Every structure is written in structure tokens, then in C-alpha cells.
Amino acid sequence: MALSEAGTGDLNARVVIVGAGHAGGSAAAFLRQYGHVGPIVLIGEEPLLPYQRPPLSKAWLKGEADADSLQLKPSSWYEEAGVSLRLGGVVVSINRGAKTVSLASGETLPYDYLILATGARARALPIPGADLSGVLSLRTAADAEALKAALGPGKRLAVIGGGYVGLEAAASARALGGHVMIIEREPRVLARVACETLSTFFQDYHGARGVAFELDAGVAGFEGENGHVTGVRFTDGRVVACDVALVGVGAIPNEELARDAGLECANGVVVDIEARTADPFVFAIGDLTHRPLPIYGRQFRLESVPNALEQAKQAASAIAGKAMPPHEIPWFWSDQYxxxxxxxxxxxxxxxxxxxxxxxxxxxxxxxxxxxxxxxxxxxxxxxxxxxxxxxxxxxxxxxxxxxxxxxxxxxxxxx
CATH class of the missing domain: 3.30.390.30 (FAD/NAD-linked reductase, C-terminal dimerisation domain)
Known part of the structure; x- marks a missing residue:
């Protein structure tokens, strides 16, 4: 069934958005901007209003931003726009036949259209000591606050994974007077996401500013005392002392809800160019999706704010019966020093x-x-x-x- 057959353009439809991150929060705003007047319910597991996430590894760590300054919309907007917020809400299942979602609280909510914006979670290291206090990831404001509290002059940060988030956090930690070691299993940083010229440049730039590197290095586990991390143990037996460890080895799409509901997943929920799943009443947007990239003739999963915004526009346009926005070229950014x-x-x-x-x-x-x-x-x-x-x-x-x-x-x- 095509979306048009499913009633696209019904501005009175009830829309439920699962996930109140950048993608979900933006989808609610675009729906109202495009003239949608029906009920919108925005459900988020975090207790915070939708906020920007890129500054978490930069401005937040350095004390230059907080939850209020990063909000996508002021708190008053949601009431004024008629968007019902369910913060701290956890959706546990989707019944596509009945067109309902069930929450952990026992509540069941009906929808005419459902937008999944559940994002991705940090990939964990299945090694001894990974559950020690002070072994952190960086995906949420709570993660950033925990890392910020552990940084400062003389503090030793071990970063497991030489990707962009790890490098950004390293730059922030150095700005705060901390010592940083980046540990990467590949022979160069950014090996999976950047060319060798860029990798070499960033490694040299960080090195000139006091960041140490262990490349081609395997991590066997974390050492700890009294439940708190004290060091990183390499596969060759060496141990490097640290006060806090940041694990940044990639992200896993939170696709379980969609998969359990029978939607196709392939390292993300499979969607078309309008951010629709195979179910015409269900959309998926943001880091969660395995989406078409028309210019390259393939499907791919992107993790970026521009992608979240583009797909939020696509889903909102389809539901509101607006013309699709022009296809965008994927783009990304990183601020370091x-x-x-x-x-x-x-x-x-x-x-x-x-x-x-x-x-x-x-x-x-x-x-x-x-x-x-x-x-x-x-x-x-x-x-x-x-x-x-x-x-x-x-x-x-x-x-x-x-x-x-x-x-x-x-x-x-x-x-x-």
C-alpha cells in the first residue's frame, strides 16, 4: 500500500514519535511547521527535553554548555505547539495491526502514524572490568556529565577508540589540563572513517598538544580498585594507569523495537527515500536507519545531525502531504582545538x-x-x-x- 493510499496529508492524524533526541524532537517541530494540527505525542527515555548532542564531547565537557543551552526548543514551545511530552517513558512493544505502542508503565497509546527515532547506543567492550565505575561512554547528557566530573587538571583519561568522539573528548580533556592516551586497535586513528592523510594530520596535531597514542593495540580488560577503574590492561600484559576511561568504539542502532514488530532491519531499520518502512504507517529516522543514498546508488546508515534533520523533514513532509524536500549530500563536522x-x-x-x-x-x-x-x-x-x-x-x-x-x-x- 502506498502512503497516499494510507491517508497521507491527513493533517488531523495522531502521530506518535518514539525517541526524543535530535531526530524525534525535530520531527515534531517540522510537523507543526508544515501545518499538521493533529495530536503529537513525543516519547523519550531521558528526563530531558530534546537537545543537541554534538556539543556533549566539546562545549559540555569544558563547562561552556548545559542542558538548557542545548535545548532544541524552549520548554514552553511544547505546550504552545500542542506536543504531548512523555519524558522518562520507555516503549516496550509496537502492535502494527492495532496501531498501538505499549509503554513499560503499562500504558497503551494509539497512533495513526508512528515515527521511530530511537537512535543508537554506544558499543560496549565485552571484556573484564567493563562494568567498573569510571568506564564511560558518551552518547547522552548524563554520560557527558559523568565524564565532565572526572576530568580536570592532572586527571588521566584513557580513550579506547580513535574515532571522532574520542578525539574531540581528548581535545576537551587537554583543554582542562588533563593527561590523555588514545588507544586504537588499528594502525592509525580514524581508520574506518577518514583517509590516511587526515588520520596522520590529526594524530600529529594531537600529539603536538600532549596526547599520547597506543596504536595497533588490543585491550584485554580494565583494572580497578574498590569498584573504580584504575588502568587499562593491554593484550600484551602491559597496564596503563588512568582515572577514567572513555570507550568510543562505535554505535549500535536501537532497532530492537522495529525488529520485534516485524520491520526489516539491516544494521538499522530499512527505509525508503521518504523515511518510510515497509509499513506505510511507520517511519524511521536518524541514526536508527539504513537509508537510501541516491547519489551513490546504495543504502547506508549515517550518524549525523544533518541526516537526522533531513529524515525528520522527509517523514514530516510525507505525513503532512507536503512535497518531499530535495535530496541532501551527507555531511559531517568535528571541532578539535x-x-x-x-x-x-x-x-x-x-x-x-x-x-x-x-x-x-x-x-x-x-x-x-x-x-x-x-x-x-x-x-x-x-x-x-x-x-x-x-x-x-x-x-x-x-x-x-x-x-x-x-x-x-x-x-x-x-x-x-
Whole structure:
């Protein structure tokens, strides 16, 4: 059954949103913005109003932000907009036949349309000592508050996993006067998400600011005293002392609700370009989804705020009967020290790289190309390259490799 057959455009429909993170909170706001007047129920497991999560590893840790400053909407908005909040609510099952969700409290809520925005959770390390106090992850405000309380001058932070969250937390910990060691099982940091040029640059930049690295390193367990972590034990038997350990080894989509309800999952809930599942009355958005990437001709799971916002718009547009928003190029960012990393696109099928700018001066971009088409760009303190690269990816405009590599030629001319 197509969505139109299911009543798309019924502005009076009852919408239940499971998950009150960036995706779920934004979906509620977009529904109202697009003219939806029916009941909206927003259910979130955390006790906080929907808030921005990227600052958790940066501004929050450094004491520059709190829950109030990161709110997507002020508390008054939800009452004014007629959005019913169920904070601290846990949905335990979905009955698609009856079109209801059941909460742990015993309450059952009906829906006309259901939006799943349950996000992802930090991947745990199944090793001894992982349950010690002070072994933390960083996905929620509560996680960030616990990590913040453990950081400070002279404090020793061990970061397990050299991904973006780990590097951002490392930069924040150094800004607070702490000692940091990043432990990575691969031979370089960012090995799964960035090219070698970018990995080397960030490792060198952190190293110059006092961060220590253990690469090609396996972690066998955590040591502790009186229930609190005191060190990280490597597979070769060495132990590195720490006051707190941050585990950042990826995330797992919270797809259990959807899977138990019979919806297709493949490292995330499978959706179409309108964020619909195979059930026309159920949508899924954000980190949870395995979604189409039309420009690359494949499905993929993205973890980013831009993706959460794009899919929130898609689901809200479909329910409100609005035209679909234009497809967006995936993009991401990371702030570390005085560095602004901006990434557009994904390097699928790329067969060459072009470095533009001055790596030593921390102002450069790495373009990933398939033939003469830009597939992705990683830009460090280089906004013109990021913006032009994003446009080139979207328009599928062939470029001159020679011009692209020459920083004396403007990106405007390259794009032309």
C-alpha cells in the first residue's frame, strides 16, 4: 500500500514519535511547521527535553554548555505547539495491526502514524572490568556529565577508540589540563572513517598538544580498585594507569523495537527515500536507519545531525502531504582545538585523492574522486573547499584535476 493510499496529508492524524533526541524532537517541530494540527505525542527515555548532542564531547565537557543551552526548543514551545511530552517513558512493544505502542508503565497509546527515532547506543567492550565505575561512554547528557566530573587538571583519561568522539573528548580533556592516551586497535586513528592523510594530520596535531597514542593495540580488560577503574590492561600484559576511561568504539542502532514488530532491519531499520518502512504507517529516522543514498546508488546508515534533520523533514513532509524536500549530500563536522573539520559526501568507489592546500599550516582539503567526479571532500579550516565540494558532489560536475590541486585557482573557478 502506498502512503497516499494510507491517508497521507491527513493533517488531523495522531502521530506518535518514539525517541526524543535530535531526530524525534525535530520531527515534531517540522510537523507543526508544515501545518499538521493533529495530536503529537513525543516519547523519550531521558528526563530531558530534546537537545543537541554534538556539543556533549566539546562545549559540555569544558563547562561552556548545559542542558538548557542545548535545548532544541524552549520548554514552553511544547505546550504552545500542542506536543504531548512523555519524558522518562520507555516503549516496550509496537502492535502494527492495532496501531498501538505499549509503554513499560503499562500504558497503551494509539497512533495513526508512528515515527521511530530511537537512535543508537554506544558499543560496549565485552571484556573484564567493563562494568567498573569510571568506564564511560558518551552518547547522552548524563554520560557527558559523568565524564565532565572526572576530568580536570592532572586527571588521566584513557580513550579506547580513535574515532571522532574520542578525539574531540581528548581535545576537551587537554583543554582542562588533563593527561590523555588514545588507544586504537588499528594502525592509525580514524581508520574506518577518514583517509590516511587526515588520520596522520590529526594524530600529529594531537600529539603536538600532549596526547599520547597506543596504536595497533588490543585491550584485554580494565583494572580497578574498590569498584573504580584504575588502568587499562593491554593484550600484551602491559597496564596503563588512568582515572577514567572513555570507550568510543562505535554505535549500535536501537532497532530492537522495529525488529520485534516485524520491520526489516539491516544494521538499522530499512527505509525508503521518504523515511518510510515497509509499513506505510511507520517511519524511521536518524541514526536508527539504513537509508537510501541516491547519489551513490546504495543504502547506508549515517550518524549525523544533518541526516537526522533531513529524515525528520522527509517523514514530516510525507505525513503532512507536503512535497518531499530535495535530496541532501551527507555531511559531517568535528571541532578539535582550533580545527574545524567539515566533510561532504562519502568516498564510495573513489579511485584517486587530490590534496589541496597546506597540510602543515592546518588549512587544506582532501578530495576523493571517481574519475573526474568528486565523491567526497574532507576539509580542515577550508570552508570554500567544503562548500564548493558539496556542490560538485550534488551536481555531478566533472572537474579538472590540475585546477583542483592548484590552490591559487579559486574553488569558484574549479567548480565552473
Amino acid at each position: 582550533d580545527l574545524k573539520l567539515q566533510i561532504a559526501g562519502l568516498p564510495f568507489d573513489a579511485d584517486r585523492q587530490v590534496v589541496r592546500g597546506d597540510v602543515a599550516a592546518a588549512k587544506f582539503a582532501v578530495f576523493h574522486l571517481k574519475g573526474d567526479l568528486v565523491q567526497a571532500v574532507e576539509a580542515v579550516n577550508a570552508p570554500p573547499e567544503f562548500m564548493a565540494g558539496k556542490q560538485l558532489i550534488a551536481k555531478r560536475t566533472p572537474v579538472s584535476i590540475e585546477k583542483l590541486a592548484d590552490p591559487t585557482i579559486s574553488m569558484k573557478e574549479v567548480a565552473a
